[in-house]
Amino acid sequence: MPNIVFVHPDGAREELEIAEGTSLMQGATAQGIDGIVAECGGNCMCATCHVYVEPSQLALLPAMSEEEDALLDGTASERQPNSRLSCQISVTPALDGLLVNLPERQV
Numbered sequence: 031m032p033n034i035v036f037v038h039p040d041g042a043r044e045e046l047e048i049a050e051g052t053s054l055m056q057g058a059t060a061q062g063i064d065g066i067v068a069e070c071g072g073n074c075m076c077a078t079c080h081v082y083v084e085p086s087q088l089a090l091l092p093a094m095s096e097e098e099d100a101l102l103d104g105t106a107s108e109r110q111p112n113s114r115l116s117c118q119i120s121v122t123p124a125l126d127g128l129l130v131n132l133p134e135r136q137v
Contacts (some may be wrong), residue, residue: 032126036063039134050123054116054130055079065132072117077101078136079116084129088112091119107133 031047036058038044048057058066058079067078074097083091091114098118102109116130 032121032123032128034058034121034125035127035129036065037129037131038065039132048121050121052121054081054119054121054128056117057121058116063132065136066116067136068117069137070117074098074101074115074117077105077115080105080107080133080136081114081116082110082131082133083112083114083119084131085112087125087128090124090128094118105133106135106137 031049033045034048034054036044036046044063046057046061053072055066055068055072059068069078070076098115101115102113105113
């Protein structure tokens with residue numbers, strides 16, 4: 031299983047094994063990562079699973095949909111060029127070692 035590193039706003043790091051085909055949001059919430067609220071349950075409707083992906087790793091991710099792009103404009107923490115919704119990122123072997131920073135707040 032690919033390992034994904036979640037970095038909290040205080041710099042604390044948690045490394046999780048997440049099964050292929052699972053979204054980052056599902057893997058994080060199932061394993062108790064604080065900082066991902068996921069109010070809509072992963073339906074790309076709420077933007078409470080906002081994360082900042084390491085810029086050098088953005089090319090590993092699938093293209094952003096128009097729906098995700100629009101939702102990112104309404105996040106509680108500032109949108110940045112490396113902002114993504116973790117519910118829209120399906121884990122693949124290529125994401126092993128992905129570094130994901132959690133925002134200060136989701137709501």
